[in-house]
Amino acid sequence: QSVLTQPPSVSGAPGQGVTISCTGSSSNIGTGYDVNWYQQFPGTAPKLLIYGNNQRPSGVPDRFSGSRSGTSASLAIAGLQTEDEADYYCQSYGSSLNDVVFGGGTKLTVL
Amino acid sequence: QMQLQESGPGLVKSSETLSLTCSVSGDSISSINHYWGWIRQPPGKGLEWIGHIYYTGNTYYKSSLSGRVAISQDTSKNQFSLKLTSVTAADTAVYYCVTRSLPSGYDPTFDNWGQGTLVTVSS
Numbered sequence: 001q002s003v004l005t006q007p008p009s010v011s012g013a014p015g016q017g018v019t020i021s022c023t024g025s026s027s028n029i030g031t032g033y034d035v036n037w038y039q040q041f042p043g044t045a046p047k048l049l050i051y052g053n054n055q056r057p058s059g060v061p062d063r064f065s066g067s068r069s070g071t072s073a074s075l076a077i078a079g080l081q082t083e084d085e086a087d088y089y090c091q092s093y094g095s096s097l098n099d100v101v102f103g104g105g106t107k108l109t110v111l
Numbered sequence: 112q113m114q115l116q117e118s119g120p121g122l123v124k125s126s127e128t129l130s131l132t133c134s135v136s137g138d139s140i141s142s143i144n145h146y147w148g149w150i151r152q153p154p155g156k157g158l159e160w161i162g163h164i165y166y167t168g169n170t171y172y173k174s175s176l177s178g179r180v181a182i183s184q185d186t187s188k189n190q191f192s193l194k195l196t197s198v199t200a201a202d203t204a205v206y207y208c209v210t211r212s213l214p215s216g217y218d219p220t221f222d223n224w225g226q227g228t229l230v231t232v233s234s
Binding site: 002033034036038044045046047048051052055057089091092093097098099100101102103104105 | 157158159160163171173174207214216217218219220221222224225226227
């Protein structure tokens with residue numbers, strides 16, 4: 001049972017947009033800690049996709065955007081491409097910055 | 112460019128100790144810019160933070176694993192290590208070594224990952 005709750009799966013057609021939610025509580029996201037997002041392709045290590053709620057590391061397309069509000073966060077992907085098919089994980093903090101929590105992950109299918 | 116590489120046995124017997132090492136290239140584990148840590152992923156499941164270590168030797172562990180886990184560093188070899196004692200089948204996972212970095216003005220991120228190594232606990 002993950003501390004942060006994500007939908008197990010989402011899907012969308014190429015060119016469309018999808019949003020992946022990440023629901024926490026007053027004990028983690030609600031304390032004001034940043035939310036980070038990671039993208040993982042099958043058989044490979046996760047990659048940092050979004051940090052600081054809405055910041056993109058160098059090289060991440062601007063089709064990916066993040067937001068945080070209250071005890072939840074969201075990852076939005078615009079203009080879906082087949083290569084976006086992957087698992088997406090949100091991550092934040094619990095009682096301190098040395099208490100790391102993850103969401104259970106969301107599998108994105110591009111139909 | 113920093114690279115991380117895990118190494119260690121892929122099979123550990125139940126009740127014994129899991130030991131993994133992460134070799135770092137492209138940066139020094141004595142750097143003040145990063146923490147060095149471990150994250151695991153059971154087959155078909157999500158990510159679980161295990162812990163991390165700073166160059167000072169300070170360590171931080173997931174509370175539910177505390178007592179079984181130890182992370183240490185060897186600056187002469189530019190490596191850091193994970194030991195997990197009294198393993199069970201529930202500890203079967205891909206283990207990733209990672210860097211925990213501090214982007215200016217933001218909370219920490221895990222921005223560099225090793226390729227991961229599967230450790231299976233057998234009975």
